[in-house]
Amino acid sequence: MTAQSPTRPPRVPSGRTRHNAEKWSWVFMRVTGPVLLVLILTHLFINLMTGDGISQIDFAFVAGKWASPLWQVWDLVMLVLALLHGGNGMRLLVNDYAQRPWLRKVLHGALGVAVIGIIVLGSLVIFTFDACPVDADPSLLPSFCEDVR
Amino acid sequence: MSPTTLYRGHEGMWMWVVHRVTGVAIFFFLLVHVLDTSLVRVSPEAYNEVIGSYKTPLYGLVEAGLVAAILLHAFNGIRIIAVDRSTWALRHQRQLVWAVWIAFAVLMVPFLWRHLGHVFGGA
Numbered sequence: 001m002t003a004q005s006p007t008r009p010p011r012v013p014s015g016r017t018r019h020n021a022e023k024w025s026w027v028f029m030r031v032t033g034p035v036l037l038v039l040i041l042t043h044l045f046i047n048l049m050t051g052d053g054i055s056q057i058d059f060a061f062v063a064g065k066w067a068s069p070l071w072q073v074w075d076l077v078m079l080v081l082a083l084l085h086g087g088n089g090m091r092l093l094v095n096d097y098a099q100r101p102w103l104r105k106v107l108h109g110a111l112g113v114a115v116i117g118i119i120v121l122g123s124l125v126i127f128t129f130d131a132c133p134v135d136a137d138p139s140l141l142p143s144f145c146e147d148v149r
Numbered sequence: 150m151s152p153t154t155l156y157r158g159h160e161g162m163w164m165w166v167v168h169r170v171t172g173v174a175i176f177f178f179l180l181v182h183v184l185d186t187s188l189v190r191v192s193p194e195a196y197n198e199v200i201g202s203y204k205t206p207l208y209g210l211v212e213a214g215l216v217a218a219i220l221l222h223a224f225n226g227i228r229i230i231a232v233d234r235s236t237w238a239l240r241h242q243r244q245l246v247w248a249v250w251i252a253f254a255v256l257m258v259p260f261l262w263r264h265l266g267h268v269f270g271g272a
């Protein structure tokens with residue numbers, strides 16, 4: 001927060017100092033951004049614009065999508081990249097607004113726990129998903145469950 | 150605001166605010182979104198019950214706001230990358246800010262048409 005001294009490292013156009021790890025963070029945001037654009041806009045298009053849009057979404061719809069490895073992998077990559085990109089973005093905000101060192105530490109810790117926790121939970125949900133749970137009401141399940149029983 | 154942030158005119162500064170606000174909003178949405186999706190591991194009933202509330206008019210409007218935030222953050226993110234990489238884009242800053250808003254409007258209109266039809270039309 002002090003005045004610029006001539007010995008500061010050279011700046012990159014976004015204004016963040018080109019300092020070791022921060023340079024990597026800067027590149028990471030610019031590589032994941034365009035990938036997320038494709039992943040998320042497709043996710044929104046399929047879930048909100050095709051078929052009956054938001055009205056079609058229920059357990060059977062999710063089961064239908066995750067029956068295909070394509071959407072399993074799609075959602076996994078989207079999950080990991082969105083949380084790392086968003087989590088790193090939040091870290092930069094904490095650096096900008098939280099001045100007290102202990103507060104920074106607490107917020108960085110909370111961010112790390114949230115990001116890793118949600119990535120683990122989301123991945124488990126995708127890969128342990130059971131489209132035809134035995135004790136469920138059959139009318140709520142996707143139609144392909146009839147053949148499985 | 151940190152003194153290391155470089156501004157290039159009013160448009161750039163407003164878009165910087167828009168980019169931060171939308172980024173934070175999407176992040177918190179995503180945390181909740183993975184939690185509600187994880188209900189598919191609890192039971193079909195639990196998932197359908199919670200997702201059912203997303204089909205009400207109030208949530209329908211919140212979803213429209215979320216999609217607006219995503220589109221703005223996404224297109225503005227591309228603009229930031231372009232302006233950092235190319236001097237042509239740097240010279241055409243003002244026009245690129247317009248391009249972000251035009252692309253936003255072009256996608257938002259058909260989306261709202263369809264989405265609000267589903268939410269309010271009872272499709």
Ligand code: HEM
Pocket residue numbers: 014029030032033034036037038040082083085086087088089090092093168169171172173175176179219222223224226227229230
């Ligand atoms: C849809 C495609 C996306 C694109 C093209 C994109 C692009 C970018 C870029 C280029 C930056 C760096 C800006 C800078 O260094 O000044 C950034 C920052 C950020 N992004 Fe994204 N992003 C996308 C999706 C997301 C998502 C899904 C989230 C949340 C989960 C998110 C949250 C953030 C946050 C919090 C920042 C930090 C903002 C700041 O430092 O002012 N972004 N984004």
Ligand code: HEM
Pocket residue numbers: 040043044047048054057062065071075076078079080082121122123125126175179182183186187212215219
């Ligand atoms: C209102 C808009 C949205 C709706 C209705 C919606 C709906 C859904 C549904 C039904 C699923 C289950 C599987 C699938 O369809 O692929 C899902 C999963 C997922 N969505 Fe969305 N989504 C929305 C917006 C978003 C946004 C903006 C993001 C990214 C920032 C996102 C990220 C994800 C991720 C990462 C998963 C996988 C979750 C997991 O691993 O458990 N969604 N979404």
